[in-house]
Amino acid sequence: MxxxxLVFVGFNRRVAALRRQNGEIVWEWKASHGASYVSLLLDGGTLIVSVQGYMYGLDAATGNQLWFNPMKGFGTGVTALVSLHGMSSNPLSAAAAEQAAQQASQSSNAGSTST
Known part of the structure; x- marks a missing residue:
């Protein structure tokens, strides 16, 4: 896939990947620590997940957990996530990322067709 x-959603320490075209759940994951609000950031092929101060890295395509960091001493609350690829709280970055993904998809489709 x-x-x-995919579109990624998070609710109450749970994350799901939905098929963009029809909303079908592709994979689901549940955090082993933390509760309530989930912050998400897609960073390349890794989905960074924060749940009440606990950080997780998931494989965005499969939902498999890659890593866990309890962030001891940092406290809890709503998390702001930033990477070279975007920010969790900036809808303009999300729109730019989607446009780049569409362009990449169109380029790869154009390269795979024969004339």
Whole structure:
């Protein structure tokens, strides 16, 4: 599954990847620590997840957990996530990322067709 075909949602320490075209759940994951609000950031092929001060890295295509960091001493609350690829709280970055994914998809489709 191409991650450009997915939309990621988080509720109450749970995360799901939905098929962009029809909303079908592709994979689900539940945090082992923390409760309530979930912050998400797609950073390349890794989905960074924060749940009440606990940090997780998931494989965006499969939902498999790659890493866990309890962030001891940092406290809890709503998390702001930033990477070279975007920010969790900036809808303009999300729109730019989607446009880049669409362009990449169109380029790869154009390269795979024969004339």
């Amino acid at each position: 191409n991650i450009a075909d």
